[in-house]
Amino acid sequence: MLLSIVRALVRNLTTVPAAVLRSRAAKDAEVLALRHENAVLRRQIARVRYEPADRVWLAALSRLIPRDRWRQVFAVTPTTLLRWHRQLLAQKWTFTQSRRPGRPSTAPIVKQLILRLARENSTWGHRRIQGELTNLGYPIAPSTVWEILHAAGIDPAPQRSGPTWRQFLTAQAHGIIAADFLHLDTISLKRLYALVFIEHGTRRLHLAGVTAHPTAQWTVHQARNLAMALECRMNWLRFLIRDRDSKYTRSFDSVFEADDVAILLSPPRAPRANAICERVVGTLRRELLDRTLIYNEAHAHAVLTEYIHHYNGHRPHQSRQQLPPDSDLPPTPATVANLQTHRIRCQPVLGGLINEYQSAA
Structure with a gap:
């Protein structure tokens, strides 16, 4: 479109020098001939259609001809010429970014931050959130915060629900231990049960025992053995999470x-309430039980004990920044070892089912 307009203007401008250099009599005769031709065409054509390049050219020539002569020279009315000229000016001074009247709307990133603060802090109202935003460099009115929370369906702080299980477990991790039963089948299709405990803070796993008949008395006996084994750490523990199995008695x-x-009882059929223990049970199945044939109770106890020793002493954990549960060292930045000068030593576990790797100089 723009290229065609430029071409038409250039083509018309090339005729200007030739018209200027002609004699006055020749130009007058040509003007009279053109006027007569226009009069003939107006009698035959009801409406003349102009291209954008034609409008630009006629609008430019109108600045050189007196206004009282426009009606005799041009085939359009003076009003049309002025309208074309106004359109040219409007195209020149048009701003691409139009601004709506009133205050600018809240940026989407600020809205997301407001919803995040409300989600992560159930006791914060709209004024508390507004104060936190001011400290972060986002000044905003409290009423705006209230409108955003109301539009998102978030109730005021006193009416919100309490912390979720995930929030509770995260806040109390160092004082929580969880218990759960897992079942395994021997090579003769005999069902065995193992009672395991896991500390949330350190992810340290404990095997209480393996039996084919998990009675209430057996469960109590294993609990006493665990309490004696954890005597030095029992002062740190404050909660025990378990399900509502009948083997857990008073x-x-x-x-x-x-x-x-x-004692915290998880809701019925709610494995997420005891998610960490459920996950370690899945880890035991994927990495050990689904890849090993179990002969009897003694074999199951020996296999689980060896794996738990690997789990606590070597296996890295994402929640502990890739440190094993038994490691008390703070996480340090990883250093790249030169494999040409350092030899990597492999230590098989469970007959090579799992391998542990260490750097040997």
Whole structure:
């Protein structure tokens, strides 16, 4: 479109020098001939259609001809010529970015930050969130924060629900231990049960025992053995998470309540309430039980004990910044070892089912 207009203007401008250099009599005769031709064409054509290049050219020539002569020279009315000229000016001074009247709307990133603060802090109201935004360099009115929360369906702070299981477990991780049963089948299709405990803070895994008949008395006995084994750390534990299995009796709870450990019952059919213990059960199945044939109780206990020793002493954990549960060292930046000068030593575990790797100079 623009290229065609430029071409038409250049073509018309090339005729200007020739018209200027002609004699006055020849130009007058040509003008009279053109006027007569226009009069003939106006009688035959009801409406003349002009291209954009034609409009630009006629609008430019109108600045050189007196206005009282426009009606005799041009085939359009003076009003049309002025309208074309105004359109040219409007195209020159048109701003691409139009601004709506009123205050600018809140940026989407600020809205996301407001919703995040409300989601992560259930006790914060709109004024508390507004104050936090001001400290972060986002000044905003409290009423605007309230409107954003209301539009997102978030209730005021006193009416919001309490912390979720995930929030509770994260806040109390160092004082929580969880218990769960997992079942495994021997090579003769005999069902065995293993009772495992895991500390949330360190992810340290404990095997209480393996049996084919997990009675309530057996469960209490294993709880007492674990309490004695964890005597040095029982002062740190404050909660025990377990499901509502009938094998967990009142005597089982009393073993931990004697050390001031409160019992938290997970809701029925809600594995996410005991997610960390459920996940370690899945890890035991994927990395060990699904890849090993179990002969009897003694074999199951030996295999699980060896794997748990690897789990606590060597296996890295994302929640501990790739440190094993038994490591008390703070995480340090990884250093790239020169494999030409350092030899990597492989230590097989469980007959080569799992391997541990260490750097040997």
